[in-house]
Amino acid sequence: MKTTLDELAVFVAVVDAGSMTAAAERLGQVVSATSRTLARLEAKLETTLLRRTTRRLELTEEGAAFLQSARAILASVDMAEEQMSARRLRPSGRLRVDAATPFMLHVIVPLVPAFRERYPDVELELHSNEGITDLLEKRTDVAFRIGPLKDSSLHARPIGHSRLRVLASPAYLARHGVPTRPAQLDGHVLLGFNQPESLNDWPLRDTGGAVVHITPTVASSSGETLRQLALAGVGIVCLSDFMTRDDRGAGRLVPLFGRASLDVRQPVNAVYYRNTSLSARITCFVDHVVESLGRRPFDEA
Template sequence: MKITLDEMQAFAAVVDGGSITAAAEQLAQTVSGISRALGRLEGKLHTTLLRRTTRRLELTEEGAAFLRHARAILASVDQAEEQMAARREQPSGRLRVDAATPFMLHVIVPLVAGFGRRYPQVELELNSNEGIVDLIEKRTDVAFRIGALRDSTLHARPIGRSRLRVLASPAYLAQHGTPAAADELARHVLLGFNQPESLNDWPLRDGDELLHIKPTVASSSGETLRQLALAGGGIVCLSDFMTRRDREEGRLVQLLADRTLDLRQPVNAVYYRNTALSSRIGCFVDYLVEALGERAFDE
């Protein structure tokens, strides 16, 4: 029978991409080549792995069972290649990285070119999700998470801590005035998150608690809120890692600085302890920490 790795890789890519065309693009092959590989695989297994409809491809029961074995085999091959590369001290292969859009844009993206020059054999795949993703389900190798961690099954490496500040643009303040106390914020347009609610706790005192605001405009994305604030759309509370340059260049100014608590969000790289990709993950996280410097996000 002699099933080949190429056939298993083509099958997995079709499942992941949802179509033969997407798999062909991912693997840099022709559509006909992927289709033939699937045909050979099903012929060797004497079963149908994918049910073809007019709109999409669906796994058969046999296909789902074979996919689990195929993924395990492909992962073992990746691990073997990684171990051999590690012996040469040259990490290689694909590294799938996940982070919220603001962290991806303001922290990771500026470092990608330098990382590529140092580790040319590592292929980065960068994905952005505003919520917390399941690393296995999303086939993610390492994720960067901001705030308190909940999943104790993950290994976490601290990257730094980023301070929260209340900010607005000069244009907004010129039109609406500058609040002199926390209780005056209720009279302003407040930009906040639609989830989780804890992100709407601002670093200002409200009695014995943090000030919890009710957003006038809410979004799931910190980058969307940043853009709204830059456009004069309201007052926002965001982390330093995404607003430092805006503050330095005067596009956003801090409000109530003398009343703001020194509240810093922890930033962690997370991955599974038993990962077979430790060399790739290690070199990426090490490079990020080195490039950011000792102070990381602190000021």
């Protein structure tokens, strides 16, 4: 017999509550029903999930491993139900969206007209910045983050990956020549970030096999500023595909180093704190972004 969602929910509730009695109260059940459900789950799995003592419940090694899967399954079901609810209902109210300035300009803003037509009752409030903001402090409902996530208190929904490329304008290359090996970058004007330093790691390897870390000739905190400098022919830059898709397609920026360029892709996630009263607005907006990007990926020029 297969495990049911109710059995998973009871197991997680018992672990979270710390006792059978507290879990039964949380679930609106009698203690005996909660105990029977947990015993039935252990019988199906043919293993002991919790050791019962007179004072407390303790997870077994098998129970700890199963707990992670149980939480993931229940979270997936919750997300699916929220998504279906968002499709049935007509979301309304204010939705505060936060993203780095380049992502806001090149990805979010072009999607707003279609979103407004589809969900006219949602009032968008768009915030852009050059760094990571605190969602609670800024009263942000959903933020888009590029790169690995560090805040484990956030719920994240992956929406894609964006490749890093080294680029320059045809005008710059005509004046200064086309570098064909990473070592030749030393003779060029390099456009990079003043912080964090990790953004100056370029998808190339030096003669020793290490990832190339550049010292910028011209530095900025803004990726959009660096893009504009590259378009003006000031120097060579390394930017994410979501910023340069149209430039590459129109030939305004040219990728360099060909096969010598490493395939480094930054994860892009929508992140938010779970809040039932806002979930329909968050879900419909993130769904719209995911669907739109699916029709035209970041790396498509």
